[in-house]
Amino acid sequence: MHSNNIIHRDIKPANIFFVGGVAKLGDLNVSKVLEGKYASTQTGTPYYTSPEIWNNAKYDGRVDIWSLGCVLYELATLRPPFLAKDFPGLSRKVTLGYYEPIPQSYSKKLSELIKNCLQVKMHYRVTAKELLRN
Numbered sequence: 001m002h003s004n005n006i007i008h009r010d011i012k013p014a015n016i017f018f019v020g021g022v023a024k025l026g027d028l029n030v031s032k033v034l035e036g037k038y039a040s041t042q043t044g045t046p047y048y049t050s051p052e053i054w055n056n057a058k059y060d061g062r063v064d065i066w067s068l069g070c071v072l073y074e075l076a077t078l079r080p081p082f083l084a085k086d087f088p089g090l091s092r093k094v095t096l097g098y099y100e101p102i103p104q105s106y107s108k109k110l111s112e113l114i115k116n117c118l119q120v121k122m123h124y125r126v127t128a129k130e131l132l133r134n
Helices: 062-077 087-096 108-117 128-133
Strands: 016-019 022-025
Touching: 062 108, 062 128, 108 128
Parallel strands: none
Antiparallel strands: 016 022
16 A cells, blocks of 8 residues: 555554455545655544654654554554543653553564554654565
8 A cells, every 4th residue: 555655544453354364454434645745634543543643743654554563562462552541641642652561472573563663753663665574
């Protein structure tokens, strides 16, 4: 999708489907085709929404990488990485980027993958192309 300038903008467990053992993304209702280099529309499911969207900043496909990091974290811990009682609290936690480490029973490689996805500064976050290369 990213190689075709399409951002999903709502990656979360409920939008990942397994068909014949292959993971597929569904629910493209809030996806966007990038006209330029960045988008700026506020959208997505709060627990999986990136800091730049919370900050009303311009963003690119790396918002999906943030969401992927949240999904991977949730798969390992059975809860989202950022939880709060209200939107301002959730926004604060996401934009600070602090989350409890995943259990040590998981590999360092998984921990590093999640860390690379959950970089608060978008420009330090890995891209889909970099993830696929590694």
